[in-house]
Each structure stands twice: as structure tokens, then as C-alpha cells.
């Protein structure tokens with residue numbers, strides 16, 4: 001196995017990157033939802049005056065509802081949508097959140113998509129609520145990684161790690177573990193790190 005260490009060019013540049021990174025908010029409002037106002041939610045709520053009632057009529061992923069609840073500016077927060085994503089958000093507020101340990105296969109996704117908002121939102125590509133999160137080619141690798149993360153014992157985790165390593169070439173080369181594919185991947189990783197070290201502020205994280 002190849003072990004790679006990326007050496008920073010100067011400490012000063014690293015310090016600048018860390019200082020710029022401080023301004024990137026890690027807060028996520030609401031559910032992962034296509035069209036979510038996650039990035040704007042706090043700004044929207046900050047613009048509103050305090051009130052006894054706050055209504056989010058097209059709540060979707062409930063990002064604005066979430067920010068409204070956290071603001072403490074409203075006596076009661078009401079949220080609705082024709083989509084049952086709001087039911088999932090309410091469940092989350094009540095602490096009924098799936099722990100993510102269940103692997104949802106492609107078949108399972110299409111079987112439960114219409115009746116289970118957690119499966120539909122969290123396991124869809126780009127949270128589009130339509131298509132399964134992973135391509136057929138990459139699914140076995142992702143499943144192995146998932147099972148490694150949620151393994152119950154260190155020994156199970158070690159065995160799963162081996163499986164992950166075995167499946168990795170099929171993912172890196174897009175199906176064929178040709179040496180050129182590895183080289184291309186390593187080269188682009190190197191270029192990305194160089195870019196991060198040399199350019200400030202760092203590229204905007206999505």
C-alpha cells in the first residue's frame with residue numbers, strides 16, 4: 001500500500017488558510033433537500049421581526065423552520081408542505097432519527113421511496129428524491145465502506161476493511177484497474193492539494 005504525506009510549503013500559507021476557513025459556517029439547517037434554503041435560512045430569519053406565530057408554508061426540507069426555531073424570536077413555529085418531508089423533520093425534532101446504520105440497497109430504495117421520506121431524501125442522488133444515490137458499478141464498494149463504518153467489533157471492521165481495499169481499484173479506474181487510472185487520480189489529488197496550499201482564500205466548499 002502506498003502511503004502519501006503532503007508537506008505544506010510554508011507555515012504562513014497554512015495559517016492564512018486556517019484563518020479563512022474560520023468564516024465557513026458548518027451549520028446545516030433542516031433536512032438534505034434539493035432546493036433547500038440552508039445557506040440563506042439564517043439570513044432570512046434575521047430579517048424578520050419577532051412575532052407570536054411564524055408560518056413556513058412551503059417548508060420542504062424545513063431549513064427556514066429550523067432557523068426560526070433556533071432564533072427564539074417566535075412564540076410558535078408552524079410548518080407545512082404537500083411533501084411528507086415535514087413528517088421526517090418533525091420526527092427529527094422529537095429525537096426519532098434513524099441512526100444511519102441500515103444499508104439501503106438500490107432495490108430497497110425503489111421499494112420504500114414513496115412511503116419513507118428518510119429513504120427518499122437521504123438515499124437519493126443529490127437528494128433529488130427520485131434516483132438511487134449510487135451507480136450500479138460503485139454500489140458494492142459503498143456497501144463495503146458502510147458495513148466497515150458500522151461494524152460491531154474491531155475484527156468485523158478489519159475484515160470489512162480488507163473487502164474495501166479489494167473493491168477500491170474497480171472504483172478508482174471506473175471499472176478497470178489500469179495503472180494509468182491510478183496515476184491520473186493521484187495526480188489530480190496532488191494538484192488539488194497544491195491549489196489549496198497556494199491559493200487563498202480556499203475554494204468555496206459546497
Ligand SMILES: C[S@@+](CC[C@H](N)C(=O)[O-])C[C@H]1O[C@@H](n2cnc3c(N)ncnc32)[C@H](O)[C@@H]1O
Pocket residue numbers: 030033034035036037038057058059060061062063064080081082083
Ligand atoms: C423549494 S421547496 C422549499 C424549500 C424550503 N424552503 C427549504 O428550505 O428546504 C418548495 C416546496 O413547496 C412545496 N409545495 C409545492 N406546492 C405546494 C402546495 N400547494 N402546498 C404546500 N406545499 C407546496 C413543495 O413540496 C416543495 O417542498
